[in-house]
Amino acid sequence: MSNSKSELRAKALAARDALSEKKRTTAAAKLARRGLPFKLLPGSIVSGYSPIRSEIDPLPLMKKLAEEGARLALPCVTARGQSLIFRLFHPNDRLMLGPLGIPEPSPAATEVIPDIMLTPLAAFDRLGHRIGYGAGHYDFTFAHLRKAKHIVGIGLAFAAQEIKAVPALSHDVALDYVLTESDVFDFRSSEVAHSLRG
Numbered sequence: 001m002s003n004s005k006s007e008l009r010a011k012a013l014a015a016r017d018a019l020s021e022k023k024r025t026t027a028a029a030k031l032a033r034r035g036l037p038f039k040l041l042p043g044s045i046v047s048g049y050s051p052i053r054s055e056i057d058p059l060p061l062m063k064k065l066a067e068e069g070a071r072l073a074l075p076c077v078t079a080r081g082q083s084l085i086f087r088l089f090h091p092n093d094r095l096m097l098g099p100l101g102i103p104e105p106s107p108a109a110t111e112v113i114p115d116i117m118l119t120p121l122a123a124f125d126r127l128g129h130r131i132g133y134g135a136g137h138y139d140f141t142f143a144h145l146r147k148a149k150h151i152v153g154i155g156l157a158f159a160a161q162e163i164k165a166v167p168a169l170s171h172d173v174a175l176d177y178v179l180t181e182s183d184v185f186d187f188r189s190s191e192v193a194h195s196l197r198g
Helices: 003-017 021-034 059-067 137-145
Strands: 045-047 071-076 085-088 116-119 152-156 177-179 184-186
Touching: 021 059, 045 085, 059 071, 116 137
Parallel strands: 045 071, 045 116, 116 152, 152 177
Antiparallel strands: 071 085, 177 184
16 A cells, blocks of 8 residues: 555545544535435345444445345445455344454345445545555455446445545546535546535
8 A cells, every 4th residue: 555545544534533523423414315326126135334433334324225225235345355245234243243343244244235325434546445444355246246237336325535536546436426425526437426415
């Protein structure tokens, strides 16, 4: 990992950490109100994440998607450098702490492959590249699971996490969309994303 990527990560995380609790809560509610930028097929499996540190909370959006017919899942960490696995989840489920101290569904929950992955990130740019926390879990997971089926990758972030350019490496996987409290970035069709204000 280059120093520049690590410096960009630190700067973006500092901007995210500086947001007030009220701004975080309002941003998560705005994401939920807006929903996804495409029609959700009933029965689609949508994986979210258990927010840690100062990540935007995906739960309000996930609850809305469940009301629209989505089945929800959460990732479970197996080992560094390996694909995440996903288990079905209901917002009222009791979660357990996984190996990294992140809440996960019970090992008894059904393992699934998501159709849509909502992913946390440290920073993103307008080409759909993201900076995570450096372990490569999501890059590896997208690369592994997309061999079997198309999975829509959607980064969830605060607008403050946008940076000019992510120094992307060959193993870094671009996202299809990034949703913030103020914008929807669609990276699927053009070289530089267009923003759909909302």
